[in-house]
Amino acid sequence: MDIEVRHLKLIATVAQEGSLSKAGQALHLTQSALSHQLRDIEDRLDVALFLRSNKKMILTPAGEKLLQSATTVMRELESVNRQINQIARGESGTIRLSTQCYTCYHWLPEILRKYQKEFPHVDVKIIVEATHHPIKALQEGKLDIAIVHSQKNDGLIRKPLFKDELKVIVSPKHRWAKRKYIELKELEDEPLYLYNVPEKDSHLFQEVLIPAGVYPKNISHIQLTEAIIEFVKAGLGVGIMATWAAKPHVDNGSLVAVRLGKSGVVRQWSAAVLPNGTMPRYIESFINEIVSFSKPAKQHAFSRNEKRKNNNLFF
């Protein structure tokens, strides 16, 4: 490469200052050093960049062309420099994020809005295709943060975020509507509307039903929360979902949420990251944002009795 950054600085500074001597002062070099540089680049390009006339350095057409490019290139270099400094200070970067269930995306936008006010240079990408298998995607380097409820010993670092509870959602007219809790066995013969999640990726199956030896016979898999809710409202069966997913409908009395099992099914959610290297500040701050977002919610979501029992439950 013939042209170097020092040459671009030289061209721009001499054009601005009008002489090698003044440019030398601006660049903290001697006039002689700049003269050497200028001769060097003119020799390499085999063209004059300045006309030396009347003690003034006047750009030739070739010099004008180089000055235009120099301005663009130096602006770009300054921008890259700034961005790299931001990355070094942990203020800039990309967060590739996925969760273990689609309904989590319901509360992400509010967190993102708040977070991006503080970190406007961080690009948060939601990797929807990694939903249901975020751990695998994280281990393959396709994610930076996986928001998960599984607690397997897989070598990942997990920062606890919040707890939520899976409940049985029923119509107010359903025979279970007044019950304090539903025995797991009772689910076997009830028409059940569940999210369209493979059984192997389902917390409900892997952590609750299968260990209890419960195998529901009449399951309909549905992708959308709202669709599940409409089927349940219509009295066609019951659903199982996190309490916060059905909260507006429970609050307005169109649905009832009943505890699943005597002691309830509580999930501990956490932000999982790879164990290698130091966590950039912007990722740490993002995780803290989720934690602080989930904290005030527990103030209003449960009765005093439930609050005491389920400390740090989300929604």
Place this chain on the structure above:
DNA sequence: GTCGATATCGGCATAGCTTG
């Protein structure tokens, strides 16, 4: 790792030119 050859860069000194 060390050494020597070579290249590169910038400063010093100075010649030569222009201007007021």
Place this chain on the structure above:
DNA sequence: CAAGCTATGCCGATATCGAC
């Protein structure tokens, strides 16, 4: 003619590279 400018030869410091 002094002041201010550029060009240039020379030199030292430093970096780079290959051989041992």
